[in-house]
Amino acid sequence: MSQSPSPAGGDVLLSVRNLSKRFHTASGPVKAVEDVSFDVGRGRIVGIVGESGSGKTTAGRCILRLVEPSEGEAVFDGVDLFKLPERALRAYRRRMQIIFQDPYSSLNPRMRVGDIIGEAIDTHGLAKGAARQARIADLLTRVGLSPEHARRYPHEFSGGQRQRIGIARALAVEPELIVADEPVSALDVSVQAQVLNLIQELQKELGLTMLFISHDLTVVEYLCDDIVVLYLGRILEQGPSREVYANPRHPYTKALLSTAPIPDPTVRRERVILQGDIPSPLDPPSGCVFRTRCPFAIEACARAVPPHESVSPGHSVACIRQAELATPATQKVTA
Amino acid sequence: MAAVLSAPSPLTATLPEDVVLRAEDLHTHFIVGERAAKSVDGVTLTVRRGETLAVVGESGSGKSVTSLSIMRLLAHPGRIVAGKILYRMRDGTVVDLATLPEKRMRAIRGKEIAMIFQEPMTSLNPLYTVGDQIMEMIRLHEPLSRHEARRRARQMLELVEIPAAEKRLDQYPHEMSGGMRQRVMIALALSCNPALLIADEPTTALDVTIQAQILDLMRRLQRDIGMSILFITHNLGVVAEIAHEVAVMYAGRVVEQAPVEALFARPRHPYTKGLLACIPNPERDRAADGARLMLNPIPGNVPSVLNLPPGCTYAPRCPLVEPHCEGEAPGLVPAGPGHLSRCFRHELL
Numbered sequence: 001m002s003q004s005p006s007p008a009g010g011d012v013l014l015s016v017r018n019l020s021k022r023f024h025t026a027s028g029p030v031k032a033v034e035d036v037s038f039d040v041g042r043g044r045i046v047g048i049v050g051e052s053g054s055g056k057t058t059a060g061r062c063i064l065r066l067v068e069p070s071e072g073e074a075v076f077d078g079v080d081l082f083k084l085p086e087r088a089l090r091a092y093r094r095r096m097q098i099i100f101q102d103p104y105s106s107l108n109p110r111m112r113v114g115d116i117i118g119e120a121i122d123t124h125g126l127a128k129g130a131a132r133q134a135r136i137a138d139l140l141t142r143v144g145l146s147p148e149h150a151r152r153y154p155h156e157f158s159g160g161q162r163q164r165i166g167i168a169r170a171l172a173v174e175p176e177l178i179v180a181d182e183p184v185s186a187l188d189v190s191v192q193a194q195v196l197n198l199i200q201e202l203q204k205e206l207g208l209t210m211l212f213i214s215h216d217l218t219v220v221e222y223l224c225d226d227i228v229v230l231y232l233g234r235i236l237e238q239g240p241s242r243e244v245y246a247n248p249r250h251p252y253t254k255a256l257l258s259t260a261p262i263p264d265p266t267v268r269r270e271r272v273i274l275q276g277d278i279p280s281p282l283d284p285p286s287g288c289v290f291r292t293r294c295p296f297a298i299e300a301c302a303r304a305v306p307p308h309e310s311v312s313p314g315h316s317v318a319c320i321r322q323a324e325l326a327t328p329a330t331q332k333v334t335a
Numbered sequence: 336m337a338a339v340l341s342a343p344s345p346l347t348a349t350l351p352e353d354v355v356l357r358a359e360d361l362h363t364h365f366i367v368g369e370r371a372a373k374s375v376d377g378v379t380l381t382v383r384r385g386e387t388l389a390v391v392g393e394s395g396s397g398k399s400v401t402s403l404s405i406m407r408l409l410a411h412p413g414r415i416v417a418g419k420i421l422y423r424m425r426d427g428t429v430v431d432l433a434t435l436p437e438k439r440m441r442a443i444r445g446k447e448i449a450m451i452f453q454e455p456m457t458s459l460n461p462l463y464t465v466g467d468q469i470m471e472m473i474r475l476h477e478p479l480s481r482h483e484a485r486r487r488a489r490q491m492l493e494l495v496e497i498p499a500a501e502k503r504l505d506q507y508p509h510e511m512s513g514g515m516r517q518r519v520m521i522a523l524a525l526s527c528n529p530a531l532l533i534a535d536e537p538t539t540a541l542d543v544t545i546q547a548q549i550l551d552l553m554r555r556l557q558r559d560i561g562m563s564i565l566f567i568t569h570n571l572g573v574v575a576e577i578a579h580e581v582a583v584m585y586a587g588r589v590v591e592q593a594p595v596e597a598l599f600a601r602p603r604h605p606y607t608k609g610l611l612a613c614i615p616n617p618e619r620d621r622a623a624d625g626a627r628l629m630l631n632p633i634p635g636n637v638p639s640v641l642n643l644p645p646g647c648t649y650a651p652r653c654p655l656v657e658p659h660c661e662g663e664a665p666g667l668v669p670a671g672p673g674h675l676s677r678c679f680r681h682e683l684l
Contacts, residue, residue, distance in 0.1 A: 051542035158636055159394075181387025188393040188569065193613035193632035200627065215543065218572070222615030222627065232558045242625065245617070259547035263614050265595045273551055277512045292546075 013209045014040040014063070014177060019072035021062050022325075023057070030281045032058040034233040035305075036072070041179070045203065045210040047241060049217060049256075053281045054230040056213045060179045063211070064096055066091060075229030076177070077209045094124045097170035101182035105160030107154040112166055115141075138154060139168040144198060160191035167198065171206070179211045184219065194285040206278030217260040221245050226314075229253050232281055232289040237309070239315030249317040249326065288319070296321055346429040350421050351564045354562045355531050356382040356405070361418035361433070363397075363404045372640045374400040374413070376587030376648075376675045377666055381580075382531065387557065387564040389595075392584035393610075395637050397566045401584070402533050405432060405565070406554055407440050422448070425530055446476045449524035453536040455516035458523070459508040465492075465519050466504030469526050491522040495552060514545035518552070527558065534569045550577055571614060575599060580673075583607045586638055586648040589667065593624040593674040603676040603684050609633040647678070655680045 013226050021033040033055040036331065040046045050056040062069040065081060069098060074081045081092060088235060100106035107116055121127050127135050137147035143164040154162055163183060170178055183199070184192040196219065205209060214220050220241065227241040237250040248254045255272040262269075274293045279285055285292045291301040306314040311326075319325070349587035350357055362666065363375035375397045392398040403409050405420055420432035424447060432440070444450075452458055460468060469488035473479060479487065485504065492500035495518040508516055517537060524532060534553070534570045538546040554577065557564060566577055574581055581593040583604065591604040602608040612631040620628045635652045638644055644651055650660040660679060677684075 051544060082537075132487075135631050160636070169494050170399060189493070189610055190393060190612045190633040193615075193630040193634075196615070196628050200629065217543070218615050221617050222620055255544060260543055261546075261570060263552075263571040263599065263611065263616075265575040265578075265599050267575075271547065275548075277514055277545070278542065281665075329510050 011042045012039045013042040013076040013077060015073075016040075016059075017073045017075070018064060019059060019062055019074065020070045021058050021067065022265055023068045025282070025309055027282055031233050031284060032281060033062065033069075036230070036233075036235050038228050038235065038238055040209055040211060042176075043207050044208055044225040045204075045212055045223055047220035047227045048211060048213045048230060049215065049220050049227060050168075051215060051278055052232035053232060053278055055233040055281075056215075056230050057181055060098070060211055060213050064098055064179055066098070076100075094173045095175055096177040096179070097175040099163075099170050099172065099178060099180040099183045100167050101185050103159055103166055103186065104154075106166055107162060107169075109154055112150065113152055113154065113157075116165065117150070117169050117172050124156050124173050126173060129155070132134065135172070139172055142171070142202070143168045144194075156213075158191075160187055160194060162197050163187060164198065167195075167202070171202065174206075175208070177209045177211070179213070182215070183212075185214065185216065192219075199223070202311045204271070217257060218262075229256070230281065232284050234289050234305075235318065236290060237315075237317045239312070243312060243315050247312075247315075247320050249311050249315070250290075250319050251294050296325060344419060350423055350429045353379055353384050354407050355384050356422055356565070357419075358405065359419040359420045359421065359534070361401065361404060361420060361535070362416045363409065363413060365402050365413045366418050367412060370641055371618045373587050373643060374640050375404060376640075376643065378418070378584070378587070378589050380589050380592060381561050381584045382529055382565050383452070384563055385557070385561045385578065386545075386579040387566050387577055388580045388582060389566045389568060389578035389591075390582045390584060391568055391571060391574050393569060393637060395586070395640060396584040397587040397640070402450070402535050402565065402567055405533065406444060406448065407432060407435070408450075410669075422531075431573070437585050445472060445529065446527045446576060447477075447529055448533060449527070449529040450533040450535065451517075451520045451524050451537050451540050455513070455520040457509060459516060461508055464505050464507055465511075466500075469504075469519075469523050472523055472526050487526070488522075491526050492519070494556070495519070495522045495527065498536055513547075514548060515543055517541065517545075517549055521549075521556070523626075525560070525562075528560070529562065531563045531565065533565045533567070535567070537566075538573065539568070539570070553577065571611065583610070585637070586643060587640060588648065588677060590649065590677045591670075591674075591675065594673070597671060597674055601671075601684070603670040603674055603681040604678045605680075605684065606633075606649050608684060609654075655683060 017032055017037045019036040023030045023032055036059055048056045058067060061067040061075050069082055072088045114136050117139055118132060121135060136150050138147055140147050145164055184195050187195060213223055225243045227244050228238040229236050231252055237253045248257050255274050258269055276293050279292055287302040287304055288306050291297040305312055306318045306320045308318045310316045358378050358380050361375055361378040365372040365374060369520055378401050391575050403507045406414055415433050418433060421429055422432050423429050469491055470484040472604045473484045473487050497503050497518050538549050568574060578595045581595050581598045582589045585606050591607050616654055622628055633652055638648055646661045646664050650656045665677050665679045667675045667677045670681045
């Protein structure tokens with residue numbers, strides 16, 4: 001497989017190469033993630049987008065080894081995380097944290113907020129006694145809550161506040177990389193905007209690097225520097241997000257961007273409405289995984305998995321017809 | 336019942352010809368002991384014939400309770416405590432659904448007004464085939480033989496563009512994908528040819544590419560069949576795609592209703608304006624050098640329906656708030672052609 005281009009240029013914090021994850025189920029093996037390679041530049045926010053079954057969540061968890069990968073490597077600051085024994089991994093776990101989608105099920109309902117945040121501090125032996133209390137208070141303030149909230153239980157908070165607690169817990173160990181798995185998807189629009197602002201402020205202040213997993217193309221366009229488009233476990237397109245949104249080259253990316261609802265009734269777009277359903281990951285199509293729904297599929301698409309071809313700096317596409325299909329970007333014409 | 340229907344209804348004159356449904360100052364409360372959750376606290380909205388009214392709001396705005404009130408499917412202890420729900424039947428008579436006896440409501444559900452939900456499995460029975468469920472619905476309202484009903488059921492599946500309809504009739508809901516189930520639910524809802532379809536977040540659980548298919552289908556069905564749609568959603572992007580008219584709900588009230596273009600071009604309520612500013616917009620939220628600008632969230636939280644503030648319920652979060660907003664509740668007043676706003680200061684927007 002061709003090497004994916006490095007979107008960040010020189011300073012790469014995380015380099016994922018040929019990551020695959022197969023789950024063995026009663027109905028046979030499921031290729032949840034297959035041969036995925038991408039780089040995450042230090043201080044950048046990389047969006048991983050995809051629909052159900054695209055493998056975006058599994059990919060994120062494999063990188064943190066919350067799920068054991070089947071193949072590949074994830075080089076974090078020069079060290080392949082996949083080769084580390086459990087004991088050595090622990091030191092790296094402190095440098096990488098995760099934020100979950102559901103702020104209702106990811107916080108222990110029987111623990112006080114102060115203890116939820118304190119647990120992470122204790123696990124890594126970062127502070128004790130008064131210093132620990134001060135750190136909890138500081139974290140709560142940083143995410144827009146108040147130090148008094150440490151004594152309360154998760155059920156006393158709204159969804160947006162719980163997500164803030166989840167973020168405070170992730171920040172407690174001063175990580176360098178945060179994997180955020182649909183962190184704003186369960187929140188109302190007005191609360192979502194508050195949390196997106198918080199994520200940006202923290203990212204700037206603390207110089208965080210982020211992997212932002214989402215199905216919301218509007219949020220990814222706004223927040224992410226780079227984007228990786230997954231479909232049935234494989235990367236179909238990746239590159240700097242402004243470039244990919246302005247000039248999508250894969251038929252799937254084009255369809256996805258053309259059908260994402262835009263809150264403006266005067267925008268008239270040429271919608272590419274894909275036929276049929278996403279195939280089962282138990283029985284993915286041969287060759288290009290997208291070919292069964294692709295309006296441009298030809299016989300050759302079934303024969304081999306298309307290689308990633310570079311179309312502009314940092315921008316690559318896995319489609320054998322990308323060159324002949326390269327037409328001017330789908331224009332947003334105001335009626 | 337026939338006698339009741341043929342009696343001239345005093346309500347008929349009150350509803351303009353082109354209006355299918357009008358809720359007037361509707362109040363639905365959930366009363367537990369001494370406390371009343373005022374989930375719907377004075378909703379006024381209008382659905383015009385052959386059009387789609389989108390009701391948009393965040394969690395707890397009362398949009399789903401409004402739709403359940405219209406269908407009279409409120410779970411205990413929910414109760415309509417005041418207001419009217421005027422509905423124009425196919426024969427032209429107007430009834431008030433808020434007070435209609437349950438027996439007559441039963442003839443209206445399905446045949447006059449049908450409803451679809453976010454999660455198809457809440458309305459599909461996992462133990463019966465898709466065909467049996469559609470046939471049951473048809474035969475409940477029309478005297479057809481099993482054979483005729485089956486033929487109609489197959490036509491319904493074809494109408495919602497389900498491939499291999501004959502084969503699908505004998506399948507169970509679990510054998511289908513989420514998008515396919517949503518199509519079956521639409522077929523089931525349309526099988527008795529309702530005049531009004533209430534769709535409560537019908538695409539929220541679906542992937543983007545499947546959502547596009549379902550929205551496209553609903554637009555086509557409306558054009559072909561001419562039904563009216565009350566479309567409940569939290570997604571302003573979906574509103575822009577599907578609606579003719581929009582009613583924005585906040586804390587149990589409609590704070591603004593307007594034609595879709597007018598609402599997005601110039602929202603006349605500070606809440607609507609705030610909500611639109613919360614959604615990332617690549618053109619607005621980038622500086623000239625490409626740097627991201629911060630979003631403008633609405634400060635604070637939605638008030639609890641157990642403890643609504645007096646006066647305007649949006650006042651505690653409103654950038655335009657004045658002292659009298661906190662004392663007196665504004666009414667829904669004209670703010671432009673076909674445009675209503677529940678704000679004393681809408682002229683400033």
